Amino acid sequence: MSNQEDTFKRNFNAREYLHFYWPEEKLDVEDMFIMTFLHKTCSHYRNFLKGKSWLELSGGPVMDKYISASKYVKEIYHSAYTSSSIHEIQNFIDNNNGQYNWSKRFEFILKLEEEEEEMNLEQSSLDDTNLNSGNNEKYKILEMRLREKLNKNVLFCDVKNDNKCGINYNNTEEEKDTIDLLKKEDKKNLLVDILSIHSVVECISKTPEECFKLLTNALQLLKKGGLLIMTINIETNHWNNSNTLLYQAANIKTKEILDYLSAYGFYDIKYEIFTRDDNDEITNMEKTLALSCRLKEEP
Numbered sequence: 001m002s003n004q005e006d007t008f009k010r011n012f013n014a015r016e017y018l019h020f021y022w023p024e025e026k027l028d029v030e031d032m033f034i035m036t037f038l039h040k041t042c043s044h045y046r047n048f049l050k051g052k053s054w055l056e057l058s059g060g061p062v063m064d065k066y067i068s069a070s071k072y073v074k075e076i077y078h079s080a081y082t083s084s085s086i087h088e089i090q091n092f093i094d095n096n097n098g099q100y101n102w103s104k105r106f107e108f109i110l111k112l113e114e115e116e117e118e119m120n121l122e123q124s125s126l127d128d129t130n131l132n133s134g135n136n137e138k139y140k141i142l143e144m145r146l147r148e149k150l151n152k153n154v155l156f157c158d159v160k161n162d163n164k165c166g167i168n169y170n171n172t173e174e175e176k177d178t179i180d181l182l183k184k185e186d187k188k189n190l191l192v193d194i195l196s197i198h199s200v201v202e203c204i205s206k207t208p209e210e211c212f213k214l215l216t217n218a219l220q221l222l223k224k225g226g227l228l229i230m231t232i233n234i235e236t237n238h239w240n241n242s243n244t245l246l247y248q249a250a251n252i253k254t255k256e257i258l259d260y261l262s263a264y265g266f267y268d269i270k271y272e273i274f275t276r277d278d279n280d281e282i283t284n285m286e287k288t289l290a291l292s293c294r295l296k297e298e299p
């Protein structure tokens with residue numbers, strides 16, 4: 001185990017990370033940029049997403065990246081590295097007390113969906129009581145939709161593990177017989193149709209070389225023809241766990257990422273860049289590249 005991994009296992013505090021970047025009471029402009037990009041991407045790929053599995057790779061304690069996708073996909077696997085992150089998301093899945101309050105994010109996405117005039121929730125999964133909830137509780141419908149799509153267990157991942165990031169979809173006894181999309185003999189080696197990865201590879205490495213090695217590890221999990229959805233912090237050297245705890249990041253440029261993905265076999269690369277201006281809160285990263293792209297069927 002390297003020093004950095006040690007540091008994450010010892011020091012990463014999921015709640016402090018959430019309070020720092022996702023304060024319960026407000027959204028910042030970078031949050032809105034990312035959620036809007038994801039919403040547009042899911043809407044654009046809606047037919048592709050239907051009936052497919054989404055893997056959130058090293059999603060930490062954060063669940064805003066797949067709220068839009070939960071409208072279309074068949075299921076969502078959330079994976080995380082530290083036990084404090086696993087605990088946060090598991091708490092949401094199990095609908096326990098003490099959950100983090102994501103209502104502002106759900107409300108924001110609800111508004112995007114309403115604006116798109118496609119509030120077409122699956123009646124079969126919601127009873128009338130839920131649909132009749134008051135207007136200010138309307139976002140809870142999205143919360144329930146998401147809870148239903150999330151796999152019952154948060155999975156452990158280690159992006160530094162070059163054997164498919166150590167992901168094991170079959171990590172509980174109870175689920176052994178229920179994961180129908182997997183061939184029984186090959187559950188460990190499942191490849192997904194949609195790989196979603198945000199602020200991970202650059203945030204857990206120190207150099208661009210290491211960052212691209214980790215991205216290669218991550219891409220092993222994606223099927224040929226699959227969809228990659230990613231946000232990556234550009235031209236930055238650090239990120240925060242809290243006001244007092246900083247982690248080093250690899251300093252990556254947009255062109256390096258785009259060139260790498262093209263060379264790997266991705267096409268239809270669509271991207272947008274968010275740049276923080278002087279008036280923005282410090283919780284916005286300086287520059288964020290959001291992108292989606294498809295992996296060729298054949299190399």
Ligand SMILES: C[S@@+](CC[C@H](N)C(=O)[O-])C[C@H]1O[C@@H](n2cnc3c(N)ncnc32)[C@H](O)[C@@H]1O
Nearest residue numbers: 008058059060062081158159160198199203204
């Ligand atoms: C900047 S956070 C991003 C989390 C989340 N994807 C998001 O969008 O907020 C980086 C995450 O990487 C996790 N991490 C640290 N070492 C890791 C490893 N070896 N494999 C996977 N994740 C790791 C940290 O615990 C942290 O949750």
